[in-house]
Amino acid sequence: MDYIILSVTLLAIGIYGLVTKHDLIKVLISIELITIAASMNFVVFASLMNDSLGQTFMILALSVDSCMTAVALALAVVVYRKLKILDVTELSELKE
């Protein structure tokens, strides 16, 4: 079993979602997948080396990740209330 390939697969799925989806919530789910793929490596390598330091880094990374998701969703709620838009391409056209 190769865990690096699993991590790369999750990263690829996240990037695929980030590139192809226009819904703001789907984009945030894609970012969540990318961060999970990155933080999974900490646990996998810590487990292979029988070390707890990797788990510590994963805990620290995951708490920042959840905060980032909360901020992004709060911004999405505010944008939706003001503009009634959830499409990222329409949002990016607004700046022109």
Added chain:
Amino acid sequence: MMHNMLLETVLVVGLVASAFFAIYLEETVYAVLSLATMLIVLSTFYFSLNAPFAAIFQLAIGTGTVAIFFLAGETLTTKSGTTTSLKKKLLGLVASILLSIPCILGTEQTKTFARSTSFSLSTALWELRAIDAIAQGLVILTIALGIVFLLKEERRRS
């Protein structure tokens, strides 16, 4: 040995399939449910890797994240009627199983030159990373206050 291999294979296929469906499904609520499934399978995967603290933390944080996503998905999206057909769902299932095959069959050994330190989790967190943990607590508090102010200000204006 065979039992462990079977468990790992099921976990990897479940992980990749649920991650794929979280992106692939058109309905936001079902996509969030698929993300929840992925986080539960990931937590089980961490347990199988002998990392119980990471598993419990992933489960706890994942519950909060999914709750936020679920609320956002329910309140922000309209019932537009766009659904993923059964044929597309089956196609997605086949694609996700194909995606998980390299993970199952991959046998390349990862070599590392790092030295194992064999700290316990509490030692690693509170003695090596104490400043990081305290600073992160401050960051989380600031972010929580920021979100409250953001939503309150927006409500006051409206």
